Amino acid sequence: MPLYLPIAELSMNIFIVIGMGAIVGFLSGIFGVGGGFLMTPLLIFAGVPPTVAVATQSNQITAASVSGALAHWRRQGVDVKMGIVLIAGGAVGAFVGAQVFTYLRLTGQVDLMIAIAYVLFLGVVGGLMLWESLRAIMWQRRGYVPPRKPREDRHKAWIHALPFKMRFRKSHLYISALLPLAVGFFVGFLSAIMGVGGGFVMIPAMIYLLGMRTNVVVGTSLFQIIFVTALTTIFHSVNTQTVDIFLALLLLPGAVIGAQIGARIGLRLKAEQLRALLALMVLLVGVKMGLGLVVEPDELYSVAEVTSFEGAQ
Amino acid sequence: MRSLVLFVSLLIGLAGSAQALVTDLSSRRIEIRYSFNGAELILFGAVGATSINTLRDEYDVVIVVRGPEEPAIVRRKERVGGIWVNSDAMRFPSAPGYYAVAASRSLEEIASPVAFASYGIGFKNLPLVADSGTGRGLTVPPPEFRDALFRLRTGEGLYRQELDTVAIVDEGLFRTDVHLPANVPIGEFIVETFVFQKGSMKARHRINMHVDKEGFERAAYTFAHEWPFFYGLVAVFVALGAGWLAGIMGKK
Numbered sequence: 125m126p127l128y129l130p131i132a133e134l135s136m137n138i139f140i141v142i143g144m145g146a147i148v149g150f151l152s153g154i155f156g157v158g159g160g161f162l163m164t165p166l167l168i169f170a171g172v173p174p175t176v177a178v179a180t181q182s183n184q185i186t187a188a189s190v191s192g193a194l195a196h197w198r199r200q201g202v203d204v205k206m207g208i209v210l211i212a213g214g215a216v217g218a219f220v221g222a223q224v225f226t227y228l229r230l231t232g233q234v235d236l237m238i239a240i241a242y243v244l245f246l247g248v249v250g251g252l253m254l255w256e257s258l259r260a261i262m263w264q265r266r267g268y269v270p271p272r273k274p275r276e277d278r279h280k281a282w283i284h285a286l287p288f289k290m291r292f293r294k295s296h297l298y299i300s301a302l303l304p305l306a307v308g309f310f311v312g313f314l315s316a317i318m319g320v321g322g323g324f325v326m327i328p329a330m331i332y333l334l335g336m337r338t339n340v341v342v343g344t345s346l347f348q349i350i351f352v353t354a355l356t357t358i359f360h361s362v363n364t365q366t367v368d369i370f371l372a373l374l375l376l377p378g379a380v381i382g383a384q385i386g387a388r389i390g391l392r393l394k395a396e397q398l399r400a401l402l403a404l405m406v407l408l409v410g411v412k413m414g415l416g417l418v419v420e421p422d423e424l425y426s427v428a429e430v431t432s433f434e435g436a437q
Numbered sequence: 438m439r440s441l442v443l444f445v446s447l448l449i450g451l452a453g454s455a456q457a458l459v460t461d462l463s464s465r466r467i468e469i470r471y472s473f474n475g476a477e478l479i480l481f482g483a484v485g486a487t488s489i490n491t492l493r494d495e496y497d498v499v500i501v502v503r504g505p506e507e508p509a510i511v512r513r514k515e516r517v518g519g520i521w522v523n524s525d526a527m528r529f530p531s532a533p534g535y536y537a538v539a540a541s542r543s544l545e546e547i548a549s550p551v552a553f554a555s556y557g558i559g560f561k562n563l564p565l566v567a568d569s570g571t572g573r574g575l576t577v578p579p580p581e582f583r584d585a586l587f588r589l590r591t592g593e594g595l596y597r598q599e600l601d602t603v604a605i606v607d608e609g610l611f612r613t614d615v616h617l618p619a620n621v622p623i624g625e626f627i628v629e630t631f632v633f634q635k636g637s638m639k640a641r642h643r644i645n646m647h648v649d650k651e652g653f654e655r656a657a658y659t660f661a662h663e664w665p666f667f668y669g670l671v672a673v674f675v676a677l678g679a680g681w682l683a684g685i686m687g688k689k
Binding site: 191235420 | 469471473474475508509510512513515516521585588589619650653655657658661662670671672673675676679683
């Protein structure tokens, strides 16, 4: 059944759209990740213009993160103070990201930037995750238990030397506000240019860089993601008019149901194997995007309807 | 049935006027709604009794459908440091968003290239200019960029040159199908019909057609472009509400 999307200006089969939502939701449920980094490339592969895919995905992530954030909120799993500092950084990052996005769209380089950003981040994150999970699997086979690091060693000396220290009670932290601000900024920037929530960068940063208590990590990151993707949606609407509410809403039901089923299956699998699988998937998407950059395309030319040429000067 | 009415009204129209040629479309107003997946139109035409005697002489029909003209940028990728990057760009300030040529025979059998050039029939006879963005103003576009525009838009179903034929139904009557893809641009379309005989143009007729988003699709599009900030705000609240609802439904 075809459905005309008024903002994307194309007609898509409604069942394919819902199905894509379900597949990504299922995978994100199994692995406990947001799924934006899978959905945006999938939309692009399905023929949605990359700018529409990225902007719409921000809107969809807001919707997809609400119920999770509420659940964490109810069980006291959100560090609001930390969240607000992350959001402050994220707002600036998203704003800068959206400006860069708009400028590159005018000069015709936005698709390239989206692809490079994906290749870079998926490559690095996937590679690190694969290495780490394979090591954990090896250790488990040999029966080796790594020694726990003492709590005092969590932070490097330079982190303690930073000014503007703040106390985050729920996270059990007393650190410089600059650090979460910087993490928030970076994640907000990625959110605007890649159409992701940024959990795959923020959660490791919260654990390893900030040293937050792990039981507030996911809740706080979802809390931040809701606000930052909401801002990103508004920035993209204002700058490029590429947010398609209908596409975002169509992706949602499949994503929610898929995630529920995925989460149940995810519980039965071993954590290390799960992470290794996720890492492989992340790398696969990265490689697919990377091939698009290096392999000579069949068609060297592309056509776009752009009303302004100023940016190219 | 509808086509029959169209036929009859055409014939009455012809009898009442001294026009050499009359055409009409099965629909002059195309509405893009949620279920829009392209449109198929039928164009009917009748050749009247003037200098052409349709009973005695063979004739040819060429129909040109031209969509609204809008700026388009054609970019060419080049390999820079191992990756393929858009480098050269050519801006066409007024390229037709839709362009179709249908004929009763292949164009070269109907008339000479010079004849088609003088009436601007065929993509290669369109007076396209381009702006290379280097501040030299408008120039004649390099042929490779022009060809690329034609090739890419043909791939999208927006340019259809000699892909459809005009069927001569009866001595003075002819018809053709007009295919509009789902990604058809909105705006005013011009449908021009030319009748050729022995290589020279004998009659021409022109009608307009309008394509527009309607109803909810029009409202959403206008809202997004006229009030983008509020559109974004609404998008966020809709997402929050839908996400919350979906969470409740998912639990059950």
